[in-house]
Amino acid sequence: MVPVSVGQAGNVSGLLLSLILSEQVQNRTDSVDFGPSQLWCHRFAGLRSYATPHSQFFAPSEGIMLPAGSYNNKVAFITGGGTGLGRAMTGVLSQLGAQCVIASRKLEVLQQTATEISSQTGNKVHAVQCDVRDPQAVSRCVDQMVELTGLPDVIINNAAGNFICPSERLSANGWKSITDIVLNGTAFVTLELGKRLIQNQKGASFLAITTIYAESGSGFVVPSASAKAGVEALYKSLAAEWGRYGHRFNIIQPGPIRTKGAFSRLDPTGTFEKSMIGRIPTGRLGKPAELANLAAYLSSDYASWMSGAVIRFDGGEYVSMAGEFNELRKVTDDQWKMLETMIRSTKGS
Ligand SMILES: CCCCC/C=C\C/C=C\C/C=C\C=C\C(=O)SCCNC(=O)CCNC(=O)[C@H](O)C(C)(C)COP(=O)(O)OP(=O)(O)OC[C@H]1O[C@@H](n2cnc3c(N)ncnc32)[C@H](O)[C@@H]1OP(=O)(O)O
Numbered sequence: 001m002v003p004v005s006v007g008q009a010g011n012v013s014g015l016l017l018s019l020i021l022s023e024q025v026q027n028r029t030d031s032v033d034f035g036p037s038q039l040w041c042h043r044f045a046g047l048r049s050y051a052t053p054h055s056q057f058f059a060p061s062e063g064i065m066l067p068a069g070s071y072n073n074k075v076a077f078i079t080g081g082g083t084g085l086g087r088a089m090t091g092v093l094s095q096l097g098a099q100c101v102i103a104s105r106k107l108e109v110l111q112q113t114a115t116e117i118s119s120q121t122g123n124k125v126h127a128v129q130c131d132v133r134d135p136q137a138v139s140r141c142v143d144q145m146v147e148l149t150g151l152p153d154v155i156i157n158n159a160a161g162n163f164i165c166p167s168e169r170l171s172a173n174g175w176k177s178i179t180d181i182v183l184n185g186t187a188f189v190t191l192e193l194g195k196r197l198i199q200n201q202k203g204a205s206f207l208a209i210t211t212i213y214a215e216s217g218s219g220f221v222v223p224s225a226s227a228k229a230g231v232e233a234l235y236k237s238l239a240a241e242w243g244r245y246g247h248r249f250n251i252i253q254p255g256p257i258r259t260k261g262a263f264s265r266l267d268p269t270g271t272f273e274k275s276m277i278g279r280i281p282t283g284r285l286g287k288p289a290e291l292a293n294l295a296a297y298l299s300s301d302y303a304s305w306m307s308g309a310v311i312r313f314d315g316g317e318y319v320s321m322a323g324e325f326n327e328l329r330k331v332t333d334d335q336w337k338m339l340e341t342m343i344r345s346t347k348g349s
């Protein structure tokens with residue numbers, strides 16, 4: 001046993017203290033540098049990468065995972081399918097043979113995505129305008145889909161709204177805007193389609209895209225956290241209730257995946273991206289194609305025994321933020337030697 005002197009102990013405390021302080025300075029949120037370099041970073045976000053060296057062990061595979069034709073003769077309905085993750089999921093399902101219907105508010109965006117994906121995959125993608133906050137609009141959208149393709153086999157509730165905002169600055173309409181899109185929108189789509197599918201005795205797979213903080217809650221995105229938690233309760237409840245009608249309900253909770261819609265509203269200056277990647281054990285952001293492969297599996301016949309599942313898909317970010325001692329990742333080998341010596345030299349309590 002190596003004896004530890006008071007001087008060494010002081011040295012260790014000093015090292016740890018400076019480590020903690022430097023972390024606090026890097027992570028402090030009461031005063032954040034939004035200076036020109038941060039803004040420059042954000043504008044050139046496409047060229048920047050904060051991926052860590054160990055992310056090489058977790059290189060993304062972005063090819064399509066399921067066998068070709070897995071979705072032949074299937075119809076998939078994807079809300080928010082014109083952009084971001086919805087677009088990626090539509091692309092994969094279409095490539096696998098599905099006829100897709102994508103729905104959101106901006107018809108031009110939807111039409112452009114539909115044309116681009118159809119021309120790549122050779123399978124029809126239909127664009128239908130729909131504001132999911134309005135139950136009548138949802139009903140009209142489903143009427144239109146029935147005309148185009150018939151009722152769907154796969155429903156993906158992906159549309160969402162979000163922005164960071166201290167809750168004391170949030171207006172009632174700000175709260176309503178997010179919770180109407182996320183919780184009410186998902187409920188209106190699910191109830192409208194569910195009822196028609198039941199009437200027609202047709203089975204289907206329902207998938208909801210939530211977020212890791214649906215479980216933990218999160219400050220500064222309180223309407224989104226509340227609404228996504230509601231979506232999870234809705235889906236778990238219906239998984240129990242509507243299995244008897246041939247309906248499966250599953251949930252994906254993605255961690256951060258770069259999309260314009262999310263990053264422009266949640267990290268508009270790019271200030272937080274580096275620290276966010278630093279706490280992800282796999283050392284990088286997720287890729288839309290990775291999420292799309294998981295969604296394609298969960299919505300496919302390969303997952304026909306899967307219902308009521310909540311899949312966290314975040315590179316390990318959630319557990320990394322949750323564990324009290326996880327910051328000890330930053331302790332060096334030399335610091336560990338000293339710490340171990342100190343601990344071993346302690347006798348009694
Ligand atoms: C530690 C930092 C981490 C960094 C994180 C980085 C990356 C992300 C990591 C993880 C992400 C996890 C979860 C992500 C969840 C998501 O949902 S991301 C998807 C986001 N996509 C969208 O939001 C697209 C659709 N959004 C919109 O259309 C709009 O943003 C909006 C939701 C506002 C709806 O538009 P619209 O219906 O036109 O509403 P209005 O503009 O009329 O506004 C309605 C009321 O809301 C108030 N409001 C709007 N913006 C703000 C704001 N930024 N702050 C405060 N309040 C706002 C607006 O004033 C209206 O209220 P009043 O009438 O004025 O009272």
Ligand SMILES: NC(=O)C1=CN([C@@H]2O[C@H](COP(=O)(O)OP(=O)(O)OC[C@H]3O[C@@H](n4cnc5c(N)ncnc54)[C@H](OP(=O)(O)O)[C@@H]3O)[C@@H](O)[C@H]2O)C=CC1
Pocket residue numbers: 079080081082083084085086103104105106107109130131132133157158159160161181185209210211212253254255256257258259260261262263
């Ligand atoms: N990217 C990320 O890091 C993460 C994303 N998520 C979730 O993934 C999903 C996709 O997000 P992402 O692709 O990043 O962001 P996007 O902003 O690209 O996607 C949101 C989509 O929702 C649609 N939408 C918004 N409001 C309505 C409405 N009232 N009616 C119909 N459609 C609407 C938008 O289309 P339009 O404007 O045309 O209506 C848009 O296509 C969301 O559920 C989000 O919460 C979860 C965790 C992390």
